[in-house]
Amino acid sequence: MSTSESQNHAPLELRSFIDRVPAIAWSALPDGSLDFVNQRFRDYTGLSPDQLYGSEWKSAIHRDDVQQLETWWPTLRKSQETGTKEVRLRRFDGEYRRFQVAAAPVYDEQDNLIRWCGINTDIDELGFSEQKVHQERHDLTITDAIPIGILVLAPDGTTLYMNPLALDRLGVTLEDVKGKVHVERACHPDDRDRVLDERRNGLSKGVPFKLEARLRLNNGEYRWYLSQYNPLLDERGEIMRWYVTATDIDDRKRAEERLRQSEADLRTITDTIRQPIVVLAADGTTLYANRVALDFTGLTQEDVIDQGFFPRAYHPDDVERVRAERQERFLKGLPFDLEMRVLHSSRQYRWQLVQYNPLKDERNQIIRWYGTATDIDDQKKTEERLRNENLVLREEIDRSSMFEEIVGSSKPMREVLKHIDKVAPSDSTVLILGETGTGKELIARALHRRSKRANRAFIRVNCAAIPQSLIASELFGHEKGAFTGALQRRLGRFEAADGGTLFLDEIGDLPMETQIALLRVLQEKEFERVGSNHPVSVDVRLIAATNRDLPAAVAAGTFRQDLFYRLNVVPIDVPPLRERAEDIPLLVEYFVGRFAKEAGKNMRHIGRHTLEQLQSYHWPGNIRELQNVVERAIVLCENDTFVVDESWLKRDSADSPRSQDGLSALTDREVEMIEAALAESRGRISGPSGAAAKLGITAADPGIEDPAAGHR
Numbered sequence: 001m002s003t004s005e006s007q008n009h010a011p012l013e014l015r016s017f018i019d020r021v022p023a024i025a026w027s028a029l030p031d032g033s034l035d036f037v038n039q040r041f042r043d044y045t046g047l048s049p050d051q052l053y054g055s056e057w058k059s060a061i062h063r064d065d066v067q068q069l070e071t072w073w074p075t076l077r078k079s080q081e082t083g084t085k086e087v088r089l090r091r092f093d094g095e096y097r098r099f100q101v102a103a104a105p106v107y108d109e110q111d112n113l114i115r116w117c118g119i120n121t122d123i124d125e126l127g128f129s130e131q132k133v134h135q136e137r138h139d140l141t142i143t144d145a146i147p148i149g150i151l152v153l154a155p156d157g158t159t160l161y162m163n164p165l166a167l168d169r170l171g172v173t174l175e176d177v178k179g180k181v182h183v184e185r186a187c188h189p190d191d192r193d194r195v196l197d198e199r200r201n202g203l204s205k206g207v208p209f210k211l212e213a214r215l216r217l218n219n220g221e222y223r224w225y226l227s228q229y230n231p232l233l234d235e236r237g238e239i240m241r242w243y244v245t246a247t248d249i250d251d252r253k254r255a256e257e258r259l260r261q262s263e264a265d266l267r268t269i270t271d272t273i274r275q276p277i278v279v280l281a282a283d284g285t286t287l288y289a290n291r292v293a294l295d296f297t298g299l300t301q302e303d304v305i306d307q308g309f310f311p312r313a314y315h316p317d318d319v320e321r322v323r324a325e326r327q328e329r330f331l332k333g334l335p336f337d338l339e340m341r342v343l344h345s346s347r348q349y350r351w352q353l354v355q356y357n358p359l360k361d362e363r364n365q366i367i368r369w370y371g372t373a374t375d376i377d378d379q380k381k382t383e384e385r386l387r388n389e390n391l392v393l394r395e396e397i398d399r400s401s402m403f404e405e406i407v408g409s410s411k412p413m414r415e416v417l418k419h420i421d422k423v424a425p426s427d428s429t430v431l432i433l434g435e436t437g438t439g440k441e442l443i444a445r446a447l448h449r450r451s452k453r454a455n456r457a458f459i460r461v462n463c464a465a466i467p468q469s470l471i472a473s474e475l476f477g478h479e480k481g482a483f484t485g486a487l488q489r490r491l492g493r494f495e496a497a498d499g500g501t502l503f504l505d506e507i508g509d510l511p512m513e514t515q516i517a518l519l520r521v522l523q524e525k526e527f528e529r530v531g532s533n534h535p536v537s538v539d540v541r542l543i544a545a546t547n548r549d550l551p552a553a554v555a556a557g558t559f560r561q562d563l564f565y566r567l568n569v570v571p572i573d574v575p576p577l578r579e580r581a582e583d584i585p586l587l588v589e590y591f592v593g594r595f596a597k598e599a600g601k602n603m604r605h606i607g608r609h610t611l612e613q614l615q616s617y618h619w620p621g622n623i624r625e626l627q628n629v630v631e632r633a634i635v636l637c638e639n640d641t642f643v644v645d646e647s648w649l650k651r652d653s654a655d656s657p658r659s660q661d662g663l664s665a666l667t668d669r670e671v672e673m674i675e676a677a678l679a680e681s682r683g684r685i686s687g688p689s690g691a692a693a694k695l696g697i698t699a700a701d702p703g704i705e706d707p708a709a710g711h712r
Contacts (some may be wrong), residue, residue, distance in 0.1 A: 024120035030113045046092025059556045080105050097124040149246035157203050188222050190213035214588025223250040276373035282366045298345030314528035315341035315349050348376040406442050407590045408583035412575040423570050424450035431567045432545040434574030436626030440545040448501040456500030459493050464506035473530050481530025499543045508548035515560045520567045577619040584615045591630040603639040617649045
């Protein structure tokens with residue numbers, strides 16, 4: 001049956017009556033389904049007619065009452081008698097209110113049940129009032145057992161109730177105080193006017209407040225009490241009652257008085273001490289400063305008590321730091337020191353060391369902080385001067401030698417060092433290129449030491465020195481059980497270098513699968529340990545080095561092109577020693593001094609002929625070879641003159657630096673291309689898919705032989 005059809009079946013007179021009833025009213029068919037609700041019902045719930053006439057009317061019932069209602073309603077229909085039930089109904093704004101649901105059956109002339117009529121009456125206010133009366137009686141019963149004085153006042157402050165403990169202490173009865181302002185009679189004469197003014201002001205504001213006063217007890221003695229006033233509000237926010245608790249604080253007040261007296265004596269003493277002294281409350285507010293502190297800052301006692309020393313007596317750059325550190329240390333309750341710049345009466349800032357010490361009571365609670373200040377301005381200026389001198393000295397050393405062990409002043413080296421200075425502060429990936437022995441690792445260390453990561457780890461990995469089967473584990477680490485022998489989890493070099501610099505030397509020797517993993521680290525800043533599928537994020541600056549021709553390796557297919565581009569962000573080409581011959585005297589002098597000291601020898605002279613020999617040699621092993629030659633000469637030298645045996649430096653006249661260098665590079669490239677072709681053809685040399693065909697070498701070429709053919 002549709003909503004309109006159900007609604008039309010209700011008698012017009014009944015529907016008109018129900019719609020005018022000033023309450024939530026409804027009617028239902030004999031089977032219990034609603035066929036009409038009045039406008040008040042719809043307005044209250046905010047539900048549509050379709051929702052109310054269907055089964056969704058239950059959504060307006062509090063979920064804790066639904067089960068009870070579903071049990072009560074069928075039972076009532078079965079009995080066909082009038083009945084009532086209390087339920088909570090949700091208002092359109094989401095608030096629940098308590099209603100009494102009254103339902104009565106309606107019969108026709110033949111005494112047949114034709115429908116049910118119901119009215120829902122809001123009883124929330126009635127229940128709330130009864131509950132509050134009951135609660136108030138219950139609260140008064142509880143207050144009689146509480147061992148502190150408790151008073152209940154009317155909104156105007158007159159007494160309604162006083163618990164037995166308060167009556168007994170004051171020596172009065174409830175009839176004596178009821179309807180009166182008893183504090184006016186019990187208060188000490190010296191406190192009365194102040195207390196009445198503060199009380200009147202607090203009551204008028206309608207918010208919690210406190211009063212301290214001396215009250216006369218039943219034995220005639222006056223004792224200090226702390227009275228705390230708290231209002232009880234009704235649902236409209238109007239004050240219904242004031243609840244007051246009175247706590248005896250006489251012992252505390254007397255202790256404070258004794259402390260004030262002792263502090264007065266202490267002030268007399270501290271004023272004679274020629275050191276700034278400040279007394280602070282437990283929360284850090286200033287209570288007192290001795291004469292020396294006032295003279296130093298040019299402030300008065302009233303200035304520091306009203307406003308303290310913050311912020312006007314402190315240097316602007318120190319205010320926030322000192323405020324935060326001091327508050328943090330106050331909470332810990334332990335002695336501490338702070339350094340700060342304080343404005344002197346001469347309008348100059350001077351560094352002070354302030355030492356704070358707490359004073360605690362018998363309950364180990366801090367009641368005072370004492371601060372003593374020591375002038376350390378001269379010491380700080382001396383330290384600053386020394387720092388500046390050291391900085392200048394370091395800059396001078398850097399200008400003269402440029403970098404720690406990178407020795408040289410030739411034009412090629414000046415260009416390299418200038419490049420390092422520009423690149424080091426960034427986090428860009430650097431690719432260091434150069435022949436073996438040119439000092440690529442020294443370049444990498446110089447980049448690290450001049451970067452913002454200088455205080456973090458510098459991790460070096462020689463990719464050529466680690467077996468290919470272990471290189472992934474070495475770089476990225478592995479999980480326990482990842483492979484045979486992996487007995488426990490191991491962190492790799494990337495995790496060890498997190499926040500610092502990772503130097504991958506001989507990167508051209510990385511196997512292809514490791515190149516792929518390295519590319520992922522460079523792109524996504526994360527990797528996975530061997531045997532794990534959980535990514536690990538790292539923040540590492542990568543510096544790579546190689547003596548191989550990487551473009552040739554890319555062309556040969558042994559090095560990934562995309563990885564090469566990722567590494568080649570900032571290339572630095574380290575010149576070979578033969579291209580910087582003018583640096584050889586400096587290098588020789590450096591190595592002679594170092595190895596002579598280690599050997600315990602005193603080398604006074606370096607032969608001129610020896611330097612000429614060394615400068616004319618082409619140094620295929622570069623600086624490493626020069627270092628070895630110098631060390632050998634120092635070990636074998638029998639006097640204080642450094643000389644080198646000419647036989648150590650002999651070479652073929654045809655073996656010129658240029659031809660040697662070109663031949664070496666060509667040979668390396670040919671080897672790489674042959675290795676790549678063999679790998680692609682799976683070791684087969686001849687045939688259409690063999691390595692020879694891929695390299696463009698005919699089968700008739702001498703020396704070409706298919707090893708597979710000879711061993712079938």
